[in-house]
Amino acid sequence: MANNVSLLIVDDEESVRDSLYNWFIEDGFKVECAENAKEALAMLEAGHFDIILADIKMPGMDGMEMHRRIRALNPEAIVIIMTAFASVETAVQALKDGAFDYITKPFDPDDLSHLIRNAAKQVEMKVENETLKNRIVSLENIEDIVGTSQAMMKVLKDVESVSQSNSSVIITGESGTGKELIARAIHSNSSRKFFPLVTVHCGALSEDLLESELFGHEKGAFTGAMFNRKGRFEIADGGTIFLDEIATISGKMQIELLRVLESKKFVRVGGNKEIQSDFRVICATNRDLKKMVDEGLFREDLYYRLNVVNISIPSLRERAGDIPLLVNYFIKKYCNSMSRDLISIEPAALNRLEQYDFPGNVRELENMIERAIVVGNGKEIRLKDLPIGTATPGNSADSLAELEKNHIFQTLNRLDWNISRSAKLLKVDRVTLYNKIKKYNLKKSKGK
Amino acid sequence: MKEQDNCKIFQLDKQRILLVSFGQFEKKFLHKIAAAVQPVIGLPVDIESGYTDLSKYYDPARRQYDGNRLIHFIHSEYAFDKRKVIGLFQVDLFIPILTYIIGQAIYKGNAGVVSFFRLKNELYGLKKDDNLLFERFVKEIVHELGHTMGLIHCYSTICVMRSSTYIEDVDQKEAHFCSKCRQKLDEER
Numbered sequence: 001m002a003n004n005v006s007l008l009i010v011d012d013e014e015s016v017r018d019s020l021y022n023w024f025i026e027d028g029f030k031v032e033c034a035e036n037a038k039e040a041l042a043m044l045e046a047g048h049f050d051i052i053l054a055d056i057k058m059p060g061m062d063g064m065e066m067h068r069r070i071r072a073l074n075p076e077a078i079v080i081i082m083t084a085f086a087s088v089e090t091a092v093q094a095l096k097d098g099a100f101d102y103i104t105k106p107f108d109p110d111d112l113s114h115l116i117r118n119a120a121k122q123v124e125m126k127v128e129n130e131t132l133k134n135r136i137v138s139l140e141n142i143e144d145i146v147g148t149s150q151a152m153m154k155v156l157k158d159v160e161s162v163s164q165s166n167s168s169v170i171i172t173g174e175s176g177t178g179k180e181l182i183a184r185a186i187h188s189n190s191s192r193k194f195f196p197l198v199t200v201h202c203g204a205l206s207e208d209l210l211e212s213e214l215f216g217h218e219k220g221a222f223t224g225a226m227f228n229r230k231g232r233f234e235i236a237d238g239g240t241i242f243l244d245e246i247a248t249i250s251g252k253m254q255i256e257l258l259r260v261l262e263s264k265k266f267v268r269v270g271g272n273k274e275i276q277s278d279f280r281v282i283c284a285t286n287r288d289l290k291k292m293v294d295e296g297l298f299r300e301d302l303y304y305r306l307n308v309v310n311i312s313i314p315s316l317r318e319r320a321g322d323i324p325l326l327v328n329y330f331i332k333k334y335c336n337s338m339s340r341d342l343i344s345i346e347p348a349a350l351n352r353l354e355q356y357d358f359p360g361n362v363r364e365l366e367n368m369i370e371r372a373i374v375v376g377n378g379k380e381i382r383l384k385d386l387p388i389g390t391a392t393p394g395n396s397a398d399s400l401a402e403l404e405k406n407h408i409f410q411t412l413n414r415l416d417w418n419i420s421r422s423a424k425l426l427k428v429d430r431v432t433l434y435n436k437i438k439k440y441n442l443k444k445s446k447g448k
Numbered sequence: 449m450k451e452q453d454n455c456k457i458f459q460l461d462k463q464r465i466l467l468v469s470f471g472q473f474e475k476k477f478l479h480k481i482a483a484a485v486q487p488v489i490g491l492p493v494d495i496e497s498g499y500t501d502l503s504k505y506y507d508p509a510r511r512q513y514d515g516n517r518l519i520h521f522i523h524s525e526y527a528f529d530k531r532k533v534i535g536l537f538q539v540d541l542f543i544p545i546l547t548y549i550i551g552q553a554i555y556k557g558n559a560g561v562v563s564f565f566r567l568k569n570e571l572y573g574l575k576k577d578d579n580l581l582f583e584r585f586v587k588e589i590v591h592e593l594g595h596t597m598g599l600i601h602c603y604s605t606i607c608v609m610r611s612s613t614y615i616e617d618v619d620q621k622e623a624h625f626c627s628k629c630r631q632k633l634d635e636e637r
């Protein structure tokens with residue numbers, strides 16, 4: 001590691017510079033020397049140094065002042081202050097100003113070795129941390145969004161350009177097209193990527209709950225509010241808030257939201273202190289917000305506030321060419337998560353998938369592949385492993401309810417009407433499944 | 449003025465090592481040191497008794513001798529014809545920024561110093577051990593010669609080029625180069 005760490009020694013005494021230079025060069029550091037603060041600052045402006053060892057007492061600008069200027073130039077620089085005059089006040093001041101450590105001349109050789117080793121380790125960790133962060137971000141972007149169709153390429157291009165700004169974004173698209181994935185990609189490509197991405201599913205919460213969720217509440221604000229709680233806007237400080245199903249929020253919440261978006265200030269429920277938060281808003285909906293504005297169901301001012309950039313995600317049937325890629329991606333994903341050998345898909349099954357309309361979009365395709373892997377023979381996905389395998393291609397004209405009914409019925413039959421397993425496979429809870437069975441009047445066939 | 453004494457007869461090589469002693473070192477002891485250093489370094493090692501007034505290098509405030517100035521003296525007086533010269537001392541050495549040094553050399557240069565003083569068991573309240581002292585001295589001479597030949601500190605715990613600021617560090621390492629340092633040494637030559 002020492003080979004990659006650069007060190008700048010700043011001391012007006014030649015013997016000190018020479019001694020330190022010789023000492024550190026033998027440790028494998030890249031070492032340069034400056035005899036005063038002015039020269040050091042010029043060297044720091046011209047090039048990068050990981051560690052700076054600076055004397056306090058120097059003619060002209062002293063080491064403490066130089067340290068403050070180095071901080072302004074590069075807040076990440078590791079500065080070690082050294083002096084022949086030990087004083088607690090100077091040491092405390094140096095540390096307060098952000099120095100890595102403080103050492104009094106002459107040093108014990110072992111102390112100096114330890115100090116520099118620790119500083120070099122910090123440099124190493126910083127580099128490693130940066131590399132890992134970049135790796136995480138790139139994994140999220142590259143692996144999760146699958147598709148090479150023209151429609152998807154346009155979406156990715158939009159994501160790239162919008163990521164660099166702080167503008168509000170509305171993502172529209174049918175259910176299951178991957179709106180949250182696009183929101184994550186925007187966030188992780190933006191300068192806010194190291195701050196939180198906070199997701200709120202507006203449709204899942206009542207008006208009161210949503211208000212408390214978004215703005216937080218003070219202790220005693222309502223029955224059950226036992227403690228102060230931060231709201232999602234507060235948690236998203238520095239990052240992004242993703243409001244899913246924005247079309248479902250009430251008129252009152254629309255007004256509240258507009259106010260917060262304009263001022264970035266709000267008050268917790270039951271509180272009186274104004275809180276400021278720096279967040280970016282990304283919304284998603286599967287409904288036509290413009291139409292809702294025309295019908296008076298959504299506030300026009302809020303619509304324009306949110307709709308600075310609109311990204312429309314194509315449905316899966318509009319990018320059927322991506323289906324083979326998505327199938328392979330989901331096969332890999334589920335075979336890995338189930339610790340199974342990678343399987344293939346027979347041509348007839350793939351052909352069937354390519355012809356299918358996918359009203360539930362990518363989510364539906366994902367569920368189909370997962371189920372096919374679970375119920376299949378462990379070697380390949382066959383036509384009969386797909387819930388649409390036995391139906392004719394013409395069933396694309398069926399209603400969504402009809403498709404749902406058939407899908408639930410086939411799943412139940414396949415799993416011998418085991419409600420828990422069927423609910424798990426369908427990714428719904430047991431109560432929902434019972435309600436659907438009741439709604440569609442599904443009954444277990446004789447002999448099953 | 450200078451008394452030269454070849455410890456062994458070697459064929460003339462481009463590079464030679466010279467150990468110059470200052471203080472009361474027994475001639476037999478110096479021969480033994482040279483004989484131990486030569487196979488590790490792989491170059492002919494000569495020994496010589498040096499003469500200088502050490503009081504010029506004494507710092508009364510620190511009660512130690514200035515290692516930096518002694519290196520410069522050795523470099524100007526002895527380091528000719530590509531010779532790598534190490535001055536051997538009995539006294540306690542320092543450099544301005546450090547409380548003490550055991551040895552020091554000019555990186556990729558031709559001069560260095562090593563002192564006996566901090567290698568003696570007695571300094572740490574332990575029983576005198578001449579064999580151990582000899583081993584430590586050889587290790588430190590080889591270490592400083594390594595620096596003059598372009599080697600930096602090594603992370604291998606047993607390599608002679610491992611940085612050793614405490615006597616325990618000196619004892620832990622061995623008196624030879626690890627394979628990586630050996631390879632680098634061959635490349636540097």
